[in-house]
Amino acid sequence: AQSVTQLDSHVSVSEGTPVLLRCNYSSSYSPSLFWYVQHPNKGLQLLLKYTSAATLVKGINGFEAEFKKSETSFHLTKPSAHMSDAAEYFCVVSGAGKSTFGDGTTLTVKP
């Protein structure tokens, strides 16, 4: 069994300030973990993935995430938010051929 909890349903930051989107997971397997972004009325785009290699994963558009097994966390960060980062973000755990999504975090970026 596996599950994902995104700890914040909404996050609001000012442009140019850091972004932190939190994700905790549970899995009976050695999981693969992903962050996807979804802009309004669009499909999902992969930001980054962890597949048991380096624990610090770098993705597109300046995002990165750190896999912490002891804390069962996979938080997403970005040093400086841009207006175009405003979107819905989903943390996903994958194992045994099945992917489970969190409920999502809405990121708002204020000018």
Added chain:
Amino acid sequence: DAGVTQSPTHLIKTRGQQVTLRCSPKSGHDTVSWYQQALGQGPQFIFQYYEEEERQRGNFPDRFSGHQFPNYSSELNVNALLLGDSALYLCASGQTGALNTGELFFGEGSRLTVL
């Protein structure tokens, strides 16, 4: 290289009708998964197809059925539509075997409205 393509992009049905949604996976991919995303929620797994068979299924009733064709494309069928079936239906493709990292490639979705 075309990514995942879905059709139709939007459709409106009435309660009790049936709908068929279509998906073509990314080139080189052999698995197709379907997800339902209700407004304001995360995608919920419906089922996955591989080698023309349903391999895994989420918590959805039998009204939801599917098919995978020899060219790996897939259909999602929903019978006896309910108002609660209104959602964005997402198709995702992936690879099996040694190439399988769990990464999914998503289409833009088919938005179904049931009146």
